Amino acid sequence: MKEKNTKKLSHGRPSHVNPSPRKPNVVFLIADDHRGEAIGAFGNETVQTPVLDSLAASGTSCRNTHIFGGLSGAVCAPSRACVHTGIPIFRATIGKDMMNREHSSVIHPDVRVMPQTMQSAGYLTHAIGKWHNDKASFARSFEGGDKLAFRGMSEHTKVPVHDYDVTGAYPKEQEYVEHTFSTELFTDAAVNFIEDYEGDRPFFLYVAYTAPHDPRTAPEPYASMYDKSGIPLPPNFVREHPFDTGDMTVRDEKLAGWPRDEDEIRGHIADYYAMISHMDAQIGRVIEALKAKGIYDDTLIVYTADHGLAVGQHGLMGKQNLYEHSVRIPLIFRGPGVPEGKQELALASNIDIFPTVAGLCGVDLPEETEGISLCPIFAGEVGSVRGIVGSVYRDVQRMVTDGRWKLIRYYRSPETNTGTERIQLFDLLSDPWETQDLSAELANAGVIERLASELASWMQASGDILQEKPVIPAAPLA
Template structure:
């Protein structure tokens, strides 16, 4: 793959709660996402992208840290005690971040929207920004935002409540930056939406776009999950009544799709701004999310689990050096995003990162990871190789929740993860093989659960 001497611009867009399958080009025939579909057709979609995991119910914070550090959460955060909130949010001050590396490499780095990690890591990463949001969530029409602070302190008294809808607010700021940037210097623009996170209150005409009665229920809809996953009382799980009702879940999905379609239209405005400025072809655009979400699948509502609906995320990339119309199913982790973009832009990756550049996948040269794994708190671990998926559940001595057991799914025969086949003696070799891969991953990443046997006694 050849690169031009001029470094490409980068627009890195990350959404909140957008699961992989909720895009038309990913096979969902109901949701409308023309902008993302076009970006996918013009570039590459990595269909096997998964999150590394999270240490608390607010999975978005550690997941975004993994994206921006290229490291496992156990190595990128200031600690890994699941009972300490700061350990899931604050990035170690000695760990270089993706925007920081682009800044050191000559890029003008600019941020818009949500930064759910510590303000110190933000300050060393960005040289500019606007409409900055340092929390996990808010009402979409009352977002507490700040302008860029050259001193990097961002005290709460600088916040102002914006009544513009969050997705439009952040898009306005991104478009303004694109229109006014210095053409002589490459830029790295980080656009972090809070959509389609609840409250799922898309503005008109999007709010009524999807008829709940016409929404098909997913094949793995359940009235309730059959056992304790270790986090059944988290906020997200209380957004719908138990047992889950078909009508209520259809309404939630309709609202979710409305948020996504509205966000897709706003991403279209970013694309149009790049085209208007004549820099679309020299810009790498990335679209991804911090995690997915259940919304009725497996009887769950949130993302505090390791089923595919919660850990598998979209990853679409188009621009210089990116093949057109390519769909890659190979396993990948969100810690791989940083090294990939660094290689595409000719930047030296900081030492110590655990992520792997998947540029060789773009070139069709090799499969990089035999498996991909995910961790959630001290109660769940997951490993999958493309066809077979093993989930390990633990009972947590910290919270006295969770179940000591495993699940095994044949994703080729059962992509919705509805039939646990771990009791079939014929599958014992798959269980042993995947357990060995998971143990290796846990040891290499410094997992807090690495001393506990992967397979229950």
Template sequence: MSNVESVHTGRKPNVVFIIADDHREESLGASGNAIVRTPVLDGLAAEGTAFSNTHIFGGLTGAVCAPSRACVNSGKSIFNAMIGKDVMSWEHAITIRSDVKLMPQAMREAGYRTHAVGKWHNDKPSFARSFDGGDKLFFHGMSDHTEVPVQDFDPTGQYPPEREYMEHTFSTELFTNAAVDFIAQYEEKEPFYLYVAYTAPHDPRTAPEAYRSMYKEEDIPLPANFMEQHPFDTGDMTVRDEGLAGLPREAGEIRRHIADYYAMITHLDAEIGRVVEALKVKGIYDDTIIVYTADHGLSVGQHGLMGKQNVYEHSVRIPFILRGPSVPAGGRQAAPVSNIDIFPTLASLCQIPLPNEVEGVSMLPVLKGETDRVRHVVCSAYRDVQRMATDGRWKLIRTYYSPATKTGVDRIQLFDLQNDSWETADLFDDPQHHEVLLQLAGELKKWMHEYSDILIETPVLPTSEG
């Protein structure tokens, strides 16, 4: 493990922070997936540390992307970082409170030159107070990958819609080009913080043919938790994402979707390789911390679902890879991590002041080998219909009925992730696991109080023990 200062310059390390859209942790070669091809990300994981048990905090609308990105950039819960707490409120999903200091803002105040490329799915004032510069800025949730409405950096911070122009270079390549150009042209004495936010592998999953042809649908195995239809109402069974495939789910169609998904990921991986190469050509690769993560995962046929509007592992567990100065090589950590912990971890590595209001915790003690975990459990929320808690082995999912939308059901599930990583065997009714159930229910209730959950007065267990 090297010193926090760059090995060549003696200054704080540069940071390249990469965040993907819809990339679940399981869909990485480094995570044991033998089908998807991700040699660049696998290499970063081998040269650094991968936190394999990282979960999103969640969201209160179907657009989980925006609040999840707010959690990453604020280190705070969705209940305390966003404007309002109304379920299904677009303002709550998008708008970060003006008094919340964000990760790039803190880096900027600590002397970093902050530069953004790609997607910013939160409010424009939060972007403006965070970045010194930017290029190919995308202030939307999604678009066709060859019709991308972008803006140039606006020093006024206004970013009115009329400034947008259309780019037809494939989004992943478009954003990579901008990132590579920034690295190549950077000559300032201050270290830089480069935020690269891709829209891949989000649909429409239309990877270039050279990558799509790598995956033959007939060679794609169905996941062990494939179902033709989810057995109960999770609260959002008719959201847009769930209409991307027919019902009941058909094996051939799901294989095609998985092939499309993997092709997008492999293309993304190759483009990240160009960013890595640009750092090497510039001679600053060893002076730069690279972070790779995603806003959330995706079902793509698992549990009979297609989207991310649930709290199964495929939707709430994300990659979190660190590589660079002060990061041990070859580490794979199973410590429970929340995405609100990414900001404090990076702040620790760069030795910059952390805002007092940050609710996440640094994983630096785990990186240093001082402990095997700093959290006992992590939890996630989805709307007013789902909550989950996991200690890494055991996982409780609580589904509620929503009077507001008349969706969901009153149900609890318990899974042994160590022996059932696909979450196929519900152990809720097994008496021998009753104590584990009560323990996790207690942890979830504590979490709901700690972070001011909107369901704070709602029992976790539908019994006197809840």
């Protein structure tokens, strides 16, 4: 393996664009597996996230942002494709069928992605950390980079990375292993970039962490920060999920024993929070570097994640489901043009992130972008930009919510012979933890019919290849 690279990072190939000094710099931070509620400022009284709390206090948090979903168990790759493109997964990526793993990771070559668009608008684009989509889309997006991880996951102290490759090839033989803890490794590279920044063009710095994804092995003192005996179990903890969701034995679900043990789940939550708190502190280093450079107030900071995670909720461990813990993500904007101290509850999708970044930076969107900018909400012009949001998982689950009512439709997969033909209905206003399925109550028949129609329309508009199937059974199943 190649030895650790300690040289100063290179900006790579030159870009023949005009500088745009009036545009804000952008630091785009994306975590792996950080669910939307696991931030202190959002009401979680156990996890410690002072840096993210500060960003939320000085910016705007979009608290009702959902992922579009994905067509494979590795939800992070399709979710990142949606963030990068602002387009539903069915049109953002290539592939032939629902179970084709490639369909969820390889971005269509004709689609212009967020960093590529920012570069065309005069930005210096630089990437650090995990990409997890195809190398061709990466190569056309970034002028430079450091500690680039193209794999889905690894041990946090054995991270396979590449140096920036001006050819865009990134051959296997040029990959080497770094032993600095991943979160610190990527933060070191981000701080180096900020310190070396010369300021002739605004920059778009993409920093993609692999935390808090398992293996959840935070370094000390964070590993000992949370005593599992003091960790409260979530209200929706159950020892076993009541029916087959269609992916009950995927890798993530094997991280804890069946049926779920309360003490074991508390340990998993403690480790999960330790990873988040460590990452929070490292993000603080990025912010301090911006302040030391004198560019903090001229920089738009965006924090989000590729998806959430169950970690014991509903008897599940992973993200291969459409409950709120897995489809709702954190989304914080802080910087020029962003109101301070606001927590917005308007519905949003992760395909809306790219249009919002572009709007805050005064950058024109590609014609093919389908997401909706949240800037009108920030400006107080409208209260919402979406009436509903939906999400998909493989060929076994679909979801739609109007912000209060939420319908999950389950299918039995003809490919894997798994799953259950049924629905669930939740009132998120009175039951945010999704503990009471109301689908069998006759009084809710009208709500189910309305949401079923909304889901069918959303699936058709999104290009969902399950759209020809009936959305719900003839009657709700208990």
